[in-house]
Amino acid sequence: MHCAHCDDIVRLFPEARSCRCGKSQGKYLEDNATTVQTWPGLSLGIANPDFVAAQEAFAADPNTFSPVLSMRAWINPASEPDVKFVAGIPLKEDEEEGEERSQVEETPADPAPAG
Numbered sequence: 661m662h663c664a665h666c667d668d669i670v671r672l673f674p675e676a677r678s679c680r681c682g683k684s685q686g687k688y689l690e691d692n693a694t695t696v697q698t699w700p701g702l703s704l705g706i707a708n709p710d711f712v713a714a715q716e717a718f719a720a721d722p723n724t725f726s727p728v729l730s731m732r733a734w735i736n737p738a739s740e741p742d743v744k745f746v747a748g749i750p751l752k753e754d755e756e757e758g759e760e761r762s763q764v765e766e767t768p769a770d771p772a773p774a775g
């Protein structure tokens with residue numbers, strides 16, 4: 661997730677995380693594929709095969725540039741079904757407007773099976 665407010669980039673996990681300024685938050689849902697995040701966080705993708713190849717190229721020769729060190733990355737469009745946006749938490753400077761609270765923390769997790 662990239663925060664368009666502070667330019668931080670944060671990897672998402674099942675536990676909610678936030679960027680440096682706190683305006684963008686996000687997490688993975690239990691399917692480990694769908695992310696829920698607040699605007700202005702942008703959903704970023706990195707091509708895993710490119711990343712693995714770049715890691716291997718670096719490990720093989722850490723002192724030489726190679727085109728294999730480059731990788732494809734993209735911003736997921738808002739229409740992507742596994743990227744969901746929810747309202748964010750206002751920063752202190754925004755609070756005069758009485759904004760809505762984030763739903764990231766309020767997304768109910770499925771309860772553990774009762775045995």
Ligand SMILES: [Zn+2]
Binds near residue numbers: 666668
């Ligand atoms: Zn931020």
